[in-house]
Amino acid sequence: MSFLSSPDALGGASQAASQAAAQSDALADARRAASAASHAAIRRRRTRASQWHLLFLAVCVLGPLVIYPLVRLVLLSLSGAHGISLHAYATFFGNPETRGVIGTTLWVLVLSAGLASLLGVALAALLFFKPFPGARLVTRFLELFVAFPSFLVAFTLIFLYGSQGSVSIALQRLFHLQSPPLDFLFGVGGVILAEVVFYAPFVVRPTLASFALLDMRLIEAARSLGAHGWMVAWRVILPLAWPGIAAGTILCFLLTLNEFGILLVLGSAHLVTLPVAIYSSATVDLDLPTAAAGAVVMLAMSLSLYALYRQVNRRSAGGRR
CATH class of the missing domain: 1.20.5 (Single alpha-helices involved in coiled-coils or other helix-helix interfaces)
Structure with a gap:
């Protein structure tokens, strides 16, 4: 041991x-x-x-x-008779009608997309802050609405509010008129109405997603301090939700810029935008290089808007994180 x-x-x-x-x-x-x-x-x-x-x-x-x-x-x-050339771009920008086409494209874009954005934000605010019976169903319908083709909206408006549409005929019979009272669709009014109706839902969804991330305690605190509805919306809600609203607005502008179906159905000979001019150059004039030059210009505009959309959407995602 x-x-x-x-x-x-x-x-x-x-x-x-x-x-x-x-x-x-x-x-x-x-x-x-x-x-x-x-x-x-x-x-x-x-x-x-x-x-x-x-x-x-x-x-x-x-x-x-x-x-x-x-x-x-x-x-x-860039193709020319002797190789690479800028002749198509010179022809496109040298055409006296090009400036008018670009101007028409821009003011139709600003008016249609601007009204669609305002309507989309207003609908989103109503659905989120003032829910009513059936609000969820309306939201689901707006989500489904974005899957519809744009020309379907144009034809629906024709069947309802065209000169031979059901609403126009009903008003004519109701008031005993000699001619249908509604005759505005085939032109600027119809194009803007159709684009506003079709593209407003594209703004509703990002705006609703932005509203869903708000801290409701801040809104209640502002109201308890005596701020009325418009002040709360302007001072509290808008600064916090603006990235989502801006992303939806830019997306609306991007899609409206590239719209062709509504313009083809409701546009008149006096309403020639850049997509219609490109289509006309390729199919009517058979000038493919000039049409390609116009398409490249439009592609550059679209990519610029898309880059801005990505930047704003990235900032919005960073704020959510």
């Missing part, structure tokens, strides 16, 4: 325990290293797989459907 409890024996036991602990630590370090290597290998495989997927999308999907047509469009706009 004295031998077992001697200092040499105790020292040997402690040395063996320390060696065992060191071996255990070494095994744990080896396991951690193996686990880290395994995770790193998995990450590398996932990275390579994502790169291959991206390459597949670029070559098999984006290449033939997006990249190649855009490259061909730009090359067609």
Whole structure:
């Protein structure tokens, strides 16, 4: 017993325990290293797989459907009799009617998209802050409405408010008129009405999403301090929700700029916008280089609006985070 409890024996036991602990630590370090290597290998495989997927999308999907047509469009706009030339752009901008077409496009865009944005924000505010029976159903309908083709809205307005539409005929019979009282659709009034009706729902959804992130305690605090409805809206709600409202408004402007179906159905000969002018140059005049030049100009305008939309949407997402 004295031998077992001697200092040499105790020292040997402690040395063996320390060696065992060191071996255990070494095994744990080896396991951690193996686990880290395994995770790193998995990450590398996932990275390579994502790169291959991206390459597949670029070559098999984006290449033939997006990249190649855009490259061909730009090359067609730069084609000339003796190679690359800016003759198509000179013809497009040198046409005396081009300035009027661009001016018409811009004022129709500002008027239609501006009214659609105001209507969309007002509808979103009504649905969120003043809910009524059936508000949820209206919201779902507005979400479904964005899936409709734009020309369907134009034809619906013709069937309702055209000179031979049901509402116009009903008013004529009700008031015993000699001619239908409504005759404004085929022109500026009809185009603006159809675009406002069709594109206002595109503003409602981002605005509702922005309202849903508001801290209602701030609104209640403002009201408790005596702020009336318009002051709360202007001083509290609008500064907090403006990124979502701005994103929806820019999206509305972008979609309205590229609108063609409503203009083709309701536009008259005196309302020629840039999409209609491009279509006319390609199909009526058979001047494909000039049409391509106009399409490139319109594409640059659309990409500028899209870049602004992405920036505002990114800022809105950063605010939500």
